[in-house]
Amino acid sequence: MPPPKRLLSYLTVFALAAAIGGLGYRLSNWGYDVLGCTLNSKPGTFLAYCTSAQYGDYEHGAFYFDLEPEAVRNLQRARVLFLGSSRLQYGFSTEAVKTYFAARSIPFYLMGFGYADGVEFALDLIEKYDLAPDFLVIDTNPFFTSFRSAPGHQTSEQDEPGWLRPFARLPAWWDYLNKKAFNALQPSICRLGLMTCGATFRTIYRSVENGFWLLDGFEPADAPEMPLTAKKLVHLDKHPLPADLGNAQRLLAALRLPQNCIVLTAAPSNALDVEPYATEIARLLGLRLLLPNVDGIGLIDPSHLSRRGAEHWSGTIMSEIDPLLPPCLTRNSAMLP
Numbered sequence: 280m281p282p283p284k285r286l287l288s289y290l291t292v293f294a295l296a297a298a299i300g301g302l303g304y305r306l307s308n309w310g311y312d313v314l315g316c317t318l319n320s321k322p323g324t325f326l327a328y329c330t331s332a333q334y335g336d337y338e339h340g341a342f343y344f345d346l347e348p349e350a351v352r353n354l355q356r357a358r359v360l361f362l363g364s365s366r367l368q369y370g371f372s373t374e375a376v377k378t379y380f381a382a383r384s385i386p387f388y389l390m391g392f393g394y395a396d397g398v399e400f401a402l403d404l405i406e407k408y409d410l411a412p413d414f415l416v417i418d419t420n421p422f423f424t425s426f427r428s429a430p431g432h433q434t435s436e437q438d439e440p441g442w443l444r445p446f447a448r449l450p451a452w453w454d455y456l457n458k459k460a461f462n463a464l465q466p467s468i469c470r471l472g473l474m475t476c477g478a479t480f481r482t483i484y485r486s487v488e489n490g491f492w493l494l495d496g497f498e499p500a501d502a503p504e505m506p507l508t509a510k511k512l513v514h515l516d517k518h519p520l521p522a523d524l525g526n527a528q529r530l531l532a533a534l535r536l537p538q539n540c541i542v543l544t545a546a547p548s549n550a551l552d553v554e555p556y557a558t559e560i561a562r563l564l565g566l567r568l569l570l571p572n573v574d575g576i577g578l579i580d581p582s583h584l585s586r587r588g589a590e591h592w593s594g595t596i597m598s599e600i601d602p603l604l605p606p607c608l609t610r611n612s613a614m615l616p
Contacts, residue, residue, distance in 0.1 A: 313461060315479030317496035318469055324493060325350070326462050327485035328393055337462070338392060338485055339430035340455030342404055344448075347459075350487035355408050357388035358608060361490075362401050362530075363418030363546075367391035369583040370418070370546035372491040375594035379601075380489075385608065389490035391418070393483070394428030398526045403435065405533050414607045415536055416600070419557045420545040421515065423523040423530075494586070504577030504585045511552035512581060519560045527564055540607035544569045544596060547588075549581040567603070571595045 316329035325347055327338035341347045342354070359380070361371055368391040380387045392400060401422075404410065427435060433451040469476035482496035519527075531541065543561050545553045554570060561568035573595050576588035584592060 313480075314465065314468065314476045316465070317478040317480065317482045318465060318476065319482065319484040319493060319496055320466060321484065321493065323349075323487050324484040325487065326458070326465075326482060327492065328483040328497075329480050330482070331480040334458060334461075334480075336394065336430040337455060337458045339394075339396075339400065339428075339434055340451060341459070341485075343400075343407070343434040344452050344455055346455055347487055350485070350490070351408060353386070353488055354388045354390065354404075354490070355410060357386050357410075357412055359385060359387040359414045359416070359604070360410065360412035361387070361389045361391065361416045361418075363391040363420065363422050364395050365391065365393045366420045366546040366548060366583060367418040368393070368490075368492045369494070369579070370589050371416075371593050371596075372494070373586075373590045373593045375590050375597060377489065377491070379597045385604075387489060389492075391490075392428075392431070394430055395426065396428045396431040397422060397424035397426040398530050399425055399427050399435070400431040402530060402533060405530075410534070412534065412536070413540060414600075414604055415534060415541045416596075417541070417543050418546055419543050419560060420548070420551060420553050421523070421556070423519070423527045423560065425522055425526060498579050498586075500586050502579055502585070504579065504588065505549070505581070507547050507576055507578055507588070508549050510549070512550050514552040515556040517555035517559050519556060519563065524560065524563060527560065531564070537607070538565050539567070539603065542567045542569050542600060542603065546584055547573070547576060547578075547592065548583065549578060551582075569596055569599050571599060 312333040313329065313331050316326060316331055316334055319326075325337070325341060326334075327341070328334075328336055342351060345351050361367055368389060371389055371391075376387075390401065390404065433454075434448065465476075478496075484493040484496065485491065486493065543557060543564075543566050545551075545557050557568055557570065571592070573592050576591050577585040578588060579585045
């Protein structure tokens with residue numbers, strides 16, 4: 280029988296070899312699958328979401344764990360901030376919005392996320408990065424709920440005792456770090472032909488400059504549209520839940536903006552009849568509500584505007600916001616780039 284020290288050395292080496300082998304197998308198996316995520320080589324973007332079950336969401340962790348520092352810096356310097364869900368991202372990731380702000384040299388950011396997260400994840404980022412925009416646009420479709428998606432919950436530390444919080448998110452951080460590494464390596468692997476790359480899975484890339492979703496890998500620009508109809512699948516109660524109102528008040532308190540520098544809206548859809556709810560919560564909060572009646576816009580699915588529909592709708596919203604912006608931006612005019 281070998282001496283105890285030698286036995287311990289054997290066991291240590293064996294454990295390390297097993298761990299490395301297991302990790303290598305996991306990474307090779309994971310990598311082989313996610314290489315099927317449709318590649319977008321446009322600079323200044325990252326893979327926010329892929330329909331591969333092995334990849335899924337990256338954007339929640341990218342922002343929360345500061346894995347995309349340039350995106351976080353641009354988020355922090357935004358003077359106009361957009362909050363909401365995927366409906367906001369579809370509705371405002373448009374040339375109309377980009378052109379409007381570029382012409383005025385106003386930094387802005389779309390801080391919407393997939394998976395229908397409510398206000399809690401947005402509050403996490405606002406508090407973590409001390410965000411201080413001068414103007415706020417919120418899609419209420421719906422947003423003031425306490426719902427946390429699975430990715431939003433992964434990054435939340437609120438459920439853990441104080442002493443555990445530094446460690447509780449390590450598995451999530453490691454998972455998102457793997458995805459960041461993959462994002463960096465995928466173009467080179469595909470160029471070298473070391474593994475099979477393809478367009479097996481649909482993808483959404485995100486701009487680090489302004490938070491736009493790039494949807495070419497998810498919905499073709501010429502995908503067939505469906506008409507916007509008066510009939511909705513779900514009718515929200517006109518009276519907001521006390522929790523929704525409380526969440527909205529917490530959000531507004533965190534950002535400390537004058538009421539005239541906040542607008543509510545709701546991207547049109549066939550899924551939700553949100554107008555009565557949005558009208559009432561705007562009244563209770565004392566905020567302006569923008570629900571323009573735009574004719575002829577189309578949807579890509581019951582919940583989201585098509586590219587053409589989004590261009591038309593967001594252009595109308597920007598024209599309504601235009602006279603509201605100057606008084607809010609001049610409050611801190613020295614901060615303009």
